[in-house]
Amino acid sequence: MIDYNSVISQRVQDIKPSGIRKFFDILETMTDAISLGVGEPDFQTPWHIRDAGIYSLEKGFTKYTSNAGMTDVRREICNYLSRRFDLHYDMNSQVLVTVGGSEAIDLAIRCITNPGDEILIPEPSFVCYGPIASLASGVPVPIRLVADNEFRLSPEQLEAAITPRTKALVLPYPSNPTGGIMEREDLEKLVPILKQHGIIVLSDEIYAELTYGQHHVSMANIPEMYDQTIVVNGMSKCYSMTGWRLGYVCGPGELIAQMTKIHQYAIMSAPTTSQYAAVEALKNGDEDIEAMKEEYDGRRRYLVNGLRKLGLSCFEPKGAFYVFPSIQSTGLSSEEFCERLLVEQKVACIAGNAFGESGEGFVRMCYAASMQNLEEALRRIGLFLDSLKK
Amino acid sequence: MDQRSNKLLKLLEKDCTLTPAQLAAMCDTTEEDIALRVQSLKDEGVILGYKALINWEKTAIEAVEALIEVKITPQRDKGFDRIAERIYQYEEVESCYLMSGGYDVTVIITGRTLREVALFVSEKLSTIDGVTSTATHFILKKYKQQNVVFEQREEQRERLIFS
The missing domain is CATH 3.30.70.920 (Lrp/AsnC effector binding domain/regulation of amino acid metabolism (RAM) domain)
Structure with missing residues (x-):
């Protein structure tokens, strides 16, 4: 009998599984549960994009592509970023096509981390940064964001977290799970500190297109930060292409070249069919983005409004497709709230502490769901809150 | 016609069963405002009627x-x-x-x-x-009428419940 504990690396054993899936087993047994627990769009990938993928298969384009990704994809990524976000990159040296934004994050962190280097991670935030930093022999350092500040990162919080070992700052905005954003002036306040300490910014902009009432600003839009910022983005959220697994990373050519090396050995190249679909999406998909965004915006207002009417305090999320209400008034912990809401009223959402300790007291609800489901979910949440008062 | 009325029309064209409360939240206004807008759009002959699409x-x-x-x-x-x-x-x-x-x-x-x-x-x-x-x-x-596909051929795969 092999003792697998002695086989498995300590570093891997130390990593906790994602808290997002905590109640998966309970939910599997239910048939009429409503899920606000998803983290992906509810639209189908627009047909013209799927069609481009299918066409490429019909033509037999099923081989590896170049490591960095097809020229057409890299060109269209550059056109897209320049057209929509005023971000300018050289397609030959500053872009790498990856297997989803997730691989891009992994590559970026692995590329810059020496053993013991500290990676600052504002929390609550998506679950992957810490474990990836640990696997890369770095030390994840959480920065606890607060609801009073709409979960923005303040210069004081940043300054307080910096040590001589600080290597990089993850900037995950628009934010999963809070829906918070960083506006230009918020970013500008961080710049002197980041410059002074020479901290690399890893800007995860996968939700950049889903910003309501304003336009997303990247740290790389601030001229003095351009050379110090790695931008991660992808097709998943804006074109509803989660299953295609296609993302990209842009930044200084010196860093992209090193990331390409890791990608070359670990992955080879991003899926070819998905790259063909991506060319079509990036070229002709602007209208799809606008249409989906308009839909989300209506649902966003409806859910925030509904939760507030039920008495849950909830700041207005200006990005992504999540609402992050406080459930502190119920006296329950985030996990108790989620478990009881699921068992008693069959509504699934995610405990805020799955995204870092500072998420305790909050829950994440996703409004990438039909209006009927949102309406019914609100009704059930109302019943649940009433039952707590008795 | 302003942007809010345009938005209201788009929402109704997709689903005319949305309630005034839902429409108000989605258009960021009050139910009274929605009622006034719907009435005036009807009076102007912009909204001509509401019907079910039946197979x-x-x-x-x-x-x-x-x-x-x-x-x-x-x-x-x-x-x-x-x-x-x-x-x-x-x-x-x-x-x-x-x-x-x-x-x-x-x-x-x-x-x-x-x-x-x-x-x-x-x-x-x-x-x-x-x-x-x-x-x-x-x-x-x-096969399709008014943007609705009559028989969904696509496998409507369930999304992961948590992701």
């Missing part, structure tokens, strides 16, 4: 639909409008459009049987003064 094939009710190409000699002063009006006044006519191209008017009619539709065309439509010819195309199967 009759799944019911016991028999229905036959046909698209008819109609050629017309336009009348002095009135153009095509006068004759089009004589056509669309019939209850059997579900839709009636003036067209560019090889013929003049598209008429879509619904009847209970093929015979009923054929009789309408031969006895009523083609005998109208000014109608010079008709070509009747029966609709055999509906």
Whole structure:
């Protein structure tokens, strides 16, 4: 009998599984549960994009592509970023096509981390940064964001977290799970500190297109930060292409070249069919983005409004497709709230502490769901809150 | 018309069963404002009606639909409008459009049987003064209408419940 504990690396054993899936087993047994627990769009990938993928298969384009990704994809990524976000990159040296934004994050962190280097991670935030930093022999350092500040990162919080070992700052905005954003002036306040300490910014902009009432600003839009910022983005959220697994990373050519090396050995190249679909999406998909965004915006207002009417305090999320209400008034912990809401009223959402300790007291609800489901979910949440008062 | 009314129209066009409360939240306004806007859009003839989209094939009710190409000699002063009006006044006519191209008017009619539709065309439509010819195309199967696909062929795979 092999003792697998002695086989498995300590570093891997130390990593906790994602808290997002905590109640998966309970939910599997239910048939009429409503899920606000998803983290992906509810639209189908627009047909013209799927069609481009299918066409490429019909033509037999099923081989590896170049490591960095097809020229057409890299060109269209550059056109897209320049057209929509005023971000300018050289397609030959500053872009790498990856297997989803997730691989891009992994590559970026692995590329810059020496053993013991500290990676600052504002929390609550998506679950992957810490474990990836640990696997890369770095030390994840959480920065606890607060609801009073709409979960923005303040210069004081940043300054307080910096040590001589600080290597990089993850900037995950628009934010999963809070829906918070960083506006230009918020970013500008961080710049002197980041410059002074020479901290690399890893800007995860996968939700950049889903910003309501304003336009997303990247740290790389601030001229003095351009050379110090790695931008991660992808097709998943804006074109509803989660299953295609296609993302990209842009930044200084010196860093992209090193990331390409890791990608070359670990992955080879991003899926070819998905790259063909991506060319079509990036070229002709602007209208799809606008249409989906308009839909989300209506649902966003409806859910925030509904939760507030039920008495849950909830700041207005200006990005992504999540609402992050406080459930502190119920006296329950985030996990108790989620478990009881699921068992008693069959509504699934995610405990805020799955995204870092500072998420305790909050829950994440996703409004990438039909209006009927949102309406019914609100009704059930109302019943649940009433039952707590008795 | 302002942006909010445009948004309201788009939402209603997609789903007219949204309640005033839902519409108000989605358009970031009050229910009273929604009611006023809907009323004035009706008064202006912008909102013409609300209907359900029904797949009759799944019911016991028999229905036959046909698209008819109609050629017309336009009348002095009135153009095509006068004759089009004589056509669309019939209850059997579900839709009636003036067209560019090889013929003049598209008429879509619904009847209970093929015979009923054929009789309408031969006895009523083609005998109208000014109608010079008709070509009747029966609709055999509906795949999609008003953006709704009749039979979802795609595997509607469940999304992961948590992700």
